[in-house]
Amino acid sequence: MTDTLRILGIEGTAWAASAAVFDAERDEIVIESDAYQPESGGIHPREAAEHMHEAVPRVVERALEHARETHDGPADEPPVDAVAFSRGPGLGPCLRIVGTAARALSQAIDVPLVGVNHMVAHLEIGRHTADFDAPVCLNASGANAHLLAYRNGRYRVLGETMDTGVGNAIDKFTRHVGWSHPGGPKVEAAAKDGEYVDLPYVVKGMDFSFSGIMSAAKDAYDDDVPVADICYSLQENIFGMLTEVSERALSLTGSDELVLGGGVGQNDRLREMLGEMCAQRGAEFHAPEPRFLRDNAGMIAVLGAKMYAAGDTLALADSRVDPDFRPDQVPVTWRADEPELAAGRGKATEGDRQVRGAEALVDLEPAAGRVTKRRRAKTYRHPALDERLRTERTTLEARLTSLARREGVPTPVLSDVDPHEARLELEYVGDRDLQSGLSPARVRAVGRHLARLHRAGVVHGDPTTRNVRVDGERTYLIDFGLGYHTDHVEDYAMDLHVFDQSLVGTADDPAPLREAVREGYRAVGAERVLERLRDIEGRGRYQS
Numbered sequence: 001m002t003d004t005l006r007i008l009g010i011e012g013t014a015w016a017a018s019a020a021v022f023d024a025e026r027d028e029i030v031i032e033s034d035a036y037q038p039e040s041g042g043i044h045p046r047e048a049a050e051h052m053h054e055a056v057p058r059v060v061e062r063a064l065e066h067a068r069e070t071h072d073g074p075a076d077e078p079p080v081d082a083v084a085f086s087r088g089p090g091l092g093p094c095l096r097i098v099g100t101a102a103r104a105l106s107q108a109i110d111v112p113l114v115g116v117n118h119m120v121a122h123l124e125i126g127r128h129t130a131d132f133d134a135p136v137c138l139n140a141s142g143a144n145a146h147l148l149a150y151r152n153g154r155y156r157v158l159g160e161t162m163d164t165g166v167g168n169a170i171d172k173f174t175r176h177v178g179w180s181h182p183g184g185p186k187v188e189a190a191a192k193d194g195e196y197v198d199l200p201y202v203v204k205g206m207d208f209s210f211s212g213i214m215s216a217a218k219d220a221y222d223d224d225v226p227v228a229d230i231c232y233s234l235q236e237n238i239f240g241m242l243t244e245v246s247e248r249a250l251s252l253t254g255s256d257e258l259v260l261g262g263g264v265g266q267n268d269r270l271r272e273m274l275g276e277m278c279a280q281r282g283a284e285f286h287a288p289e290p291r292f293l294r295d296n297a298g299m300i301a302v303l304g305a306k307m308y309a310a311g312d313t314l315a316l317a318d319s320r321v322d323p324d325f326r327p328d329q330v331p332v333t334w335r336a337d338e339p340e341l342a343a344g345r346g347k348a349t350e351g352d353r354q355v356r357g358a359e360a361l362v363d364l365e366p367a368a369g370r371v372t373k374r375r376r377a378k379t380y381r382h383p384a385l386d387e388r389l390r391t392e393r394t395t396l397e398a399r400l401t402s403l404a405r406r407e408g409v410p411t412p413v414l415s416d417v418d419p420h421e422a423r424l425e426l427e428y429v430g431d432r433d434l435q436s437g438l439s440p441a442r443v444r445a446v447g448r449h450l451a452r453l454h455r456a457g458v459v460h461g462d463p464t465t466r467n468v469r470v471d472g473e474r475t476y477l478i479d480f481g482l483g484y485h486t487d488h489v490e491d492y493a494m495d496l497h498v499f500d501q502s503l504v505g506t507a508d509d510p511a512p513l514r515e516a517v518r519e520g521y522r523a524v525g526a527e528r529v530l531e532r533l534r535d536i537e538g539r540g541r542y543q544s
């Protein structure tokens, strides 16, 4: 049955009215698309819905015609096995039109309905075209930006934007400048003649934020900084952030495969940076061709086929659309028989003399009780940005490692620091990373450590299971390079959230560990931070 599988997919979450036919046997994907182009400004939900209303039936009809022409079964048999459609996330009025069209078609030709998560489709089309087993996926689209990895039957969100999606951030800048939608390709073109100017750069563990850099970019434009320079620097910083968090996700999961998804993935500079980062760490990188990166129904049909083959179809009554549909809400039915990504697969074992982290090379000398950490130049980053980040982070790491210990948090003793060489010499602590020695007692201790830090007005910035060393029941925090001073509850809660995400991304049974972290925190720290953490978790943190 599977090898003759044919699926008709329908997409229309925001701007692309699209329908496609995927023929699994021939691995052929034919896509019919009709784009909505706003007259002025960005995407207007009402106008976009009007576009869908007209264009969706048209593209569906064309795809159906193609399916009929290429169908070689009996004439009374439906030309496809199922109808798959984007259920969300996306603009409500657009999604409802897509849902209605899909239901009508599935009834008319009497085939089942498959409800697809648009973001998971952006990911799966990369896995499909690359033939990767267990990649980390960077989705860089208009309304979203996140890192996903498969674990325990779900795509886990390892990191994501704390404010707007990456394409929307860029589009807001181009609206300010008066350029027409979409802005991404215009920024890419203008960047070719630009030079680097300093702009904000914000990553927190594997999360990141664009609001600071976007308002700085608008201010720079208002202050007559040449627009080419701003475009160039926006790309350098924004894509540098996305590449850095991708590398961190590869390092944390031990995966050596990265796929890119989403419309911003059409950008050459982003692809170049990701490719270079992967090549340097011996990982494979794959970006699908542009027609599969921007919104398209081909990816909906391909994931629809996998879901259909797994029996994952929808009853009409359950086929409501969901504008806030998150990728980690989807039970991944179609990968039930596949091996899991083994956490820490690529990680050095104890006894090795050198460990490669996401940022640094660490020389280990356990006998001498010493490690030397060097933040190496990242050639994918602009040299000025690279120099700035390495110096800043080395200085901060030295300072905060010592400050934390004074506050009663176990950390390695610092014996030497050279910010210009981005080199630190530290005491060798623990006998393994927490990642390979997870227990509720240890995680509870991490909760207490973070609470002590926060009480002193400092966040760690990257508290993951790889940045905690353990030794019996002793737990040490290391790697303070992303830390900073702050008195914002939101920052403290984000710190906990980063740790929480790393538990979800790497532990087999994260629930008791997540509880333990909260217990530990509660014993020392403020309840309002835990309240804010619940708040952060409750937010579907996508804004347009």
Ligand SMILES: C[C@@H](O)[C@H](NC(=O)OP(=O)(O)OC[C@H]1O[C@@H](n2cnc3c(N)ncnc32)[C@H](O)[C@@H]1O)C(=O)O
Binding pocket: 013, 014, 015, 089, 090, 091, 118, 119, 122, 140, 141, 142, 143, 144, 165, 166, 167, 168, 170, 171, 182, 183, 184, 185, 188, 262, 263, 264, 265, 266, 267, 268, 293, 294, 295
């Ligand atoms: C939910 C769904 O509706 C939404 N779709 C979406 O955002 O469309 P997508 O095709 O994935 O991405 C469009 C974005 O991609 C940007 N873009 C297109 N070409 C670009 C380029 N060469 N460089 C940078 N950005 C580019 C556009 O500026 C726009 O912001 C999403 O996937 O988040």
Ligand SMILES: Nc1ncnc2c1ncn2[C@@H]1O[C@H](COP(=O)(O)OP(=O)(O)OP(=O)(O)O)[C@@H](O)[C@H]1O
Binding pocket: 248, 251, 252, 355, 356, 357, 358, 359, 360, 361, 362, 371, 373, 412, 426, 427, 428, 429, 430, 432, 433, 466, 467, 469, 478, 479
């Ligand atoms: N003081 C130390 N004592 C013992 N081992 C250490 C020490 N510092 C670092 N390591 C080992 O080196 C690894 C990488 O170190 P570190 O996290 O500081 O580098 P990084 O490049 O910032 O890594 P990442 O960004 O992936 O967390 C740690 O996971 C740990 O195994």
Ligand SMILES: [Fe+2]
Binding pocket: 118, 122, 141, 142, 262, 263, 294, 295
């Ligand atoms: Fe998209």
